[in-house]
Each structure stands twice: as structure tokens, then as C-alpha cells.
Amino acid sequence: MRKRLAVVTVGCKANFADSAGILDKAHRAGFEAVPGHGPADVLVVNGCTVTHRADRDSRAIARRLRRENPGAVLIMTGCYAEVAQEDRDDIPEVDHWVGIREPSALEDLLRFLGGGGSRREDALSEYHAHLLLGRHRTFLKVQDGCEASCAYCIVPKARGASRSLPLREVVDRAVRAEEEGANELVLTGIHVGRYGADRGERNGLAVLIAALLAATSRCRFRLGSVEPLEVTSRLVAILAAEPRLCPHLHVPLQSGSDRVLQRMRRPYTSRQYRARLDMLRREIPGIRLGADVIAGFPGETADDFRETQRLLGDSPLSYLHAFPYSRRAGTESAGWTDDVSAAEKKGRVAALRDSDRAMRSRYLEGQIGKILTVVTETGDAGAGGYLGTSENYVEVLFEAFGARMGELVPVRVHEMQGTLLKGRAAVGRDGD
């Protein structure tokens, strides 16, 4: 009988794609994959270290899994395992630590624990780049690492310099995913806008997208996060012209104050950021735009924060991810002493979250009466409907007769309920 292995993922889309790589390795090592909560013989926590909270979540999950599976082998991997060397002694629940830069060590360990399977030389082993199995929206990791030097960020230390998967490999994987039934492929990475730059290419991401569209015929593609200066006119033109590219983009802002941006070592001004958003909105009407914002970066004054609010209040953004600044050991800003008080940070994050709620509601209200194309992710007609994600990245609850998981369903939106939209399959879809 095959041993059972479960993976629990903390963090971003890139980490989810890495988890798919781990499942792939486990399968080759002779394991049967089981759901993340177990029971299992081997449990892998793919941890994240982007904030203190992510560290805490990674540790808490390891402890919970140990309580629930006392006899299992527990492995901690991912960015957290790479960076948090000093935490290792405090978490005796973990049996093995394998950093993200040691994929072959993880593969060897799984082969040893699985007691079987063949070692297949994985052309992508340097940085896993696999499809996430069993999801109806499929993550395709095309790039890893980052060589920007944002003063607050530990990611370059955890993941190393930027490197891109060869274009041929990405295209082959996308074609295979489409043949296997995937209807939405999400292109992920740590710094996706730098795709191809490690090979000296310019506009590598736009070239990659054009190649993916040419090689596939049905599935749609979604870009994750693209840094402001990498939102080029070429990229915008291709997004505007191609109906199989989802009208949704996440463009990290971090601050609306030029003084703070400079101190963060972010390579753009608030004016440049705004110009890129305006170009997106002008060329792609209805596009859903989101941003990350950090509140309480060291030295951020009340005036700086007001500049951020001004930029947000007057922008075409439709959601925000707001984070309080979190000091990460090993980063440049960790040594700075002009920290913003905890109370002040809390108040600023709360204000940003209010803006986020207002932006979301405004955008969602504007969708009522429209027909969105939703990729079906869970549910069934008997249980009262289905839940899926629209092309513009909204969760939609809808009624339909016999939708298949993964199917793209046109849904007429009738109402908004919290952060969801509700609707009914539009007449005329296949099978109606």
C-alpha cells in the first residue's frame, strides 16, 4: 500500500505552485496524495515568511498537524524554512527542515521516506514550476526569485535571484494543461514582470503571453501581480486586444508618498504609478485593478500617509491588500529606528481597510446586470448552486443546471452579497 502524504501551503500563489511541485515529487517517490489535514504518513508544511504573521501561521500549522498526526513525519519547507534558521530549535514538532533552495534535498528525502518511485531528472528542479494538481484554476509558475532591493523585503534572500522558466517549457506545460481540461491558467512567480530578463530579453512577459495564446485555443490566462514599471504599453496592448486574457491585474503600490517610496527603494514615483493605472483603465475598460499597501513603514509621517490616501481616493483601483509594516530580520529596514508606533500603524491599516471595502463595493455594484464568465470551482445544483471566479476576479455564486467543475459558465449577475456576486447561468450556455 502506498504511503500517504499531505501538503499544507501558507502564502502566495507562487508557493501554491511550489506545492504542486512537491506533490509531483511525492507521487514519483511512491506516495498517495491526501488532503492537507491528513491523516497522513508524511506531512509537508510549505511555509511563508513574508510577514511575522506568515511565520506565525507556518509554525502554528506545524504544531496543529503534529497534534493531530502524532506518528507522522513532519517536514517544514518553503521560504520560512530557508530564512527562519534560528526558529528551528523552538519547533521540535518538525522532523526535517528543507529550505526552498534545496529542491533536490526534498526530492531525496521524499524518495527515502516513500521507499520507492523512480528518480526522474526534473528539468525544472532548480525552481519548481509545476501545475497545481486538482484545482480548476491552475497555477503555472513561470519565474522565481527577485533581485530588486526593496528595503523591507526578505524574499530575495529566501528565493535568490530572478530566473525564468524557458519559454518552450511554459508553452508545453500550458498546452498539456489545456489538453487535460484546464480552462484558466494563472501565470505566477515572485517577480513575473521580469520574465525573460535573466536571459537578456526585453518585453519577455508580453512575448511569453503571445506565445501562450498562439499555442492554445480555449483556456484563458490570468496574470498575477506585475510591478508598476513593468506595466508596459506593449503589455497593456496585448491585454486590451486579447479576450482570452483576464481583465484583472494586481499592481503593488506600497505607498503613495514619493519620500516613502524612495526610502523603500521602490523604483517609481506616485505619479508614474498613477499613469500606469490610467493607461490600464483607458485601454481596458472595466479591468479590475488591485494593489498592496504597507502602512507604518519606518519614518512614514501623517502627511505621507495622507498622500497615500489621496492617491487611493482618486484612483481606478477596486481592491487593496493593506498590511502593517512588519520588521523582518535580515532586511535593510530592520535596522532603522524611526518606527511608527503600533497604535498609529493599526489606525492607518484600519483606514486602508475602510477604503478597500468602499472600493470593492463600488466595483461589485457596477457588475450588476452584466454577464461574467465564471470558472466553476465548487458546488452542485442539488446543494443550491455553484461558486467560481469570474474573468475580472470576483467570486460569483450562481445557479445553473449541471455545471461541470472547471467549466466556464456565462453568468448574469443579479445582486451583490458582501464580497460575492450572485447570479444565474445565462441562457444559451452549452448544455442548457
Ligand code: SF4
Ligand atoms: S519586488 Fe521588492 S517586494 Fe517584491 S519580491 Fe522583490 S524585493 Fe520583495
